[in-house]
Amino acid sequence: MRRILNSTKLNRASALAVAASAMMIIASADGSGAAAQALEPVATQEPTLPTVSEPVIQQLPGADGADVAPAASLADLVAEQPQPAELSRELNCLAAAIYHEAKGETLNGQLAVGRVIVARSKSGRFPDSYCGVVFQPSQFSFVRGNSLPGGARNARQWKNAVAVAQIAHEGTWRSPVEGALFFHAAYVSPGWRLTRMARVDNHVFYR
Template sequence: MSFLQRVATLATMALGTALIGVSSPGLASQLDQTLNVPLSAQVPENSALAAVPAEAMPAPMAQPAVVQTEDEEEFDSLSEAVAAQSAPDALNDELTCLAGAIYFESKGEPLPGQLAVAEVIINRAKSGRFAKSVCAVVTQAGQFSFVRGGRIPAIASNANYRTAIAVAQVALRDQWDSPAPKALYFHARRVSPGWRMTKVASIGNHVFYR
């Protein structure tokens, strides 16, 4: 090989070495760089979500507080429920009629007996077999002997009447279960009408049927 050929060969080899030194990194190097890239850089950021300020995000809806109403109050006994009733400033028609019936039909009876009388009237109003309101049931012709000319007699304020009002409130608010469930009729023990009905309870001086 001539001197010029050797110089050309050496020059070619030197150029090749220089090109190898500046070539792209191998596959292993590329994988190593990819694995070490931070997660935030690998996963594109949702620009729309990032643009919403924290205070603009909707706050969780607050759940309404459970408020116990007077009607939902629980009692350990009927006497406790009756004692807890507050005297109303004025009696509406429904309360007046129901308290009047309790007073005239069962004053002096034990509290369960008074409540059972009240529940008979309420049950009748709901049954569809009698008048549709408490007052209409009480004043219905031929049903209660204390009614005069379709009216309830006036009642002087006394302890028995105040108790009747409280029992009526308990019954209307459904704060104590009736001791004569689903009863629609009652009569005094001293009489025997011979009714062919289902007897549900005997309380004080009354017998209750449905």
């Protein structure tokens, strides 16, 4: 009888031990799963960046408020200028000065001449109009009295002069000698006591 009881106790103890082991295994499995989940890398979404395949050109405001891309070069800007059927008197004076002073020079040389006339008209030291600056006595050798030279003009060179005059007037491209108020041909030496800025093509510029 005692043996049966002991055997029953042993069976119960074994059953309890087996049940306890099973619970430990289940608990251990849940713990491992939580830990594994915690350690699992979380996918994060990277911010999407624009793909740039070509250089971006900064947009600049145009005269009418619209955005326009700046020209890549002075030559491009000259090519973009409209050719008016008729020029205002002021623009005609400016274009004529550029033409007669620098028509055979580079576009930079022509712009430098044009910007001198614009700068003079705004300086307060010279007449306040382009025609006033051009017709001021003893300033420009191509002027004859109160009139501009007549005769035929080279069509391509005049077209460039008109375009450069518009650019000089609007200030849409900086002259290589921005701020200059005086210039003379490079083959003369007038001995001016002025601040020399630079030589551009066949002219020397001062302020």
